[in-house]
Amino acid sequence: MAQSVGIKDVARAAGVSVGTVSNVINRPDTVAGETRARVQSAIDRLGYVRSESARQLRAGRSRIMGLLVLDMGNPFFVDVARGAERAARDAGLGVMVCNSAQNAGEEAEYLALFAEQRVRGVLLTPADATGRNIETFRRHGIPFVLVDRVAEGTTECSVSVDDVAGGALAVRHLVDAGHRSIAYVSGPPGFNQVRDRRTGALNALAEAGLGPGALRELPTERLDVAAGRDAGARLLGLADRPTAVFCANDLLALGVLQAMYAAGVVVPDDLAIVGYDDIEFAAAAAVPLTSVRQPAITMGAMAADLLLEETEEREGQAAHQHRRVVLQPELVVRRSSLTAR
């Protein structure tokens, strides 16, 4: 197969001009049926595929949307991606999914890549707590939507879940079960989600007349299973060990669970655990995990829709109003938080 079948080759083969071939592809109704058929058959015969780069160069923008997530190893983000993909596809766009791996450097690299690609817009779960990457990116004039994080200031659209409410759900549940000393395995302190969930947790404690002293925070470097195991080990070393632990996400919770299992600590009897995200594997865990469910697919889809709305506007519709959508989480109770008695 010839490496380079161009529109010219097709035109020659079909005995028409290149303009006509282009019309057949892009506005078939402007071409007479007979001509169209002839051109189409030439296209098929030669195996012509139009060059997206040329197309894009002409159009000035691409048909791809960038999605930069914190961790593709976390099924939560896989779901976000799924939702975004679906919405983008409905609009005829593709999604380029990239993984910053919770690392500001990689985030910057991928954002630069997106800029070079003249991506239509970007969905972003920020990894860089300083916000410097975003600041730099803003200069390019490429619209973006924050995912799983509320936009601060009024600058951009965002779709997030009410993390304060989520944290409160989790801890209220534990308090109701009688726990009075709770650990919070929290993740990197820079993340808003982490902070907001703590705020919610403290609120729930306050409701019950408990002070912030009832919450012992165990920060971690990363939001993954290994970090959870590590936090679990630290938890075991605490004097006056809490009777319950709330984890900033399910991966951490699974890690904690593994550490408890290895140490012979019985969950939930000796330690109750509540996770966050309700990933599919939470239900299949050694002890099925109680978790705060987030509508991940919806979040991805809504973010993509907001972005689409914003980019359409650029084609001269009514002005797009930046919006901050906040969804509500939901508590899913399973065995890990049900003290047996």
Next chain:
Amino acid sequence: MAQSVGIKDVARAAGVSVGTVSNVINRPDTVAGETRARVQSAIDRLGYVRSESARQLRAGRSRIMGLLVLDMGNPFFVDVARGAERAARDAGLGVMVCNSAQNAGEEAEYLALFAEQRVRGVLLTPADATGRNIETFRRHGIPFVLVDRVAEGTTECSVSVDDVAGGALAVRHLVDAGHRSIAYVSGPPGFNQVRDRRTGALNALAEAGLGPGALRELPTERLDVAAGRDAGARLLGLADRPTAVFCANDLLALGVLQAMYAAGVVVPDDLAIVGYDDIEFAAAAAVPLTSVRQPAITMGAMAADLLLEETEEREGQAAHQHRRVVLQPELVVRRSSLTAR
């Protein structure tokens, strides 16, 4: 920020020709230091980002590699992607990861997308058992490497894991533990992996003097947790229930495990389970899963390397020999297969 700062604007601002700006970016050593600095500062000042599409149009090919996996919800493929990304990045390429969701139609769409993008090459885990998509794609002359599947014929490179050996490992382990009647939750019959793992299973049975009747196959539509739950339900309905089950991947195994748990069947005492892939969540399952580990990251990285080797050759090195790399799996024994006594 002006939407469109082009190389011309930079040239004007720096008082040089466009050619020189291009040289500053692509071959800085051919430009005098003073000029280079002036151009660079103009670039920074204007926030110029080169257009990848124009660059690519000129170059005739892109700097992106496509990766099309069966299921991004399966952590196994997330690892494959990780490996591929790392290897590609080392070569200065980006990876566009797409998810065929085990669906031939979506696979075809994404392959078409890759062709339009003039992607450098494609790493592919085929979803279309008929091979028709591949056949069509081959016409474009874009090199590709099959991942997790042996190339049939001598047509392409492939990287896979010896599935026959893996199936044998799993079932030999079960036979050694005394099981004489084993179920195989297998997945869609079109998949080679599924077939090869069965072959291995039968081999292991034969070694032990058991006939194929000792293996009861339960096919499923998909390779995911829901399908596993479904297969588990069917398993429970079988007269003369097998005492062990071997699953074609860990997601199925987790599903089976959930079904058993729901039905009060004790794993491993009433039913031993062995999965495949050894995803991270296998170890954290309700009953930690025995599984056949595959070197997923390595597989992704090797596939990317093979592809790079092949595309480099196109620039006129020694001819690239298509190769089929076959890696070895490894059994990881955990509680789900250890009959308690």
Next chain:
DNA sequence: GGCACATCGGGAAGGGCTTCACATTACGAC
């Protein structure tokens, strides 16, 4: 039969970049 009007298709102009052949300059050597 001739005219107005659709309808089609042709041709050329970019769009932003790289690259290549060539112009310019400086400098050391003879």
Next chain:
DNA sequence: GTCGTAATGTGAAGCCCTTCCCGATGTGCC
């Protein structure tokens, strides 16, 4: 002083496509 050479920079061609303006052809109607 002249020439060769190396070091720099210039400018235009061309990658492949879309789009827009027109000319050409055909149609229906008076």
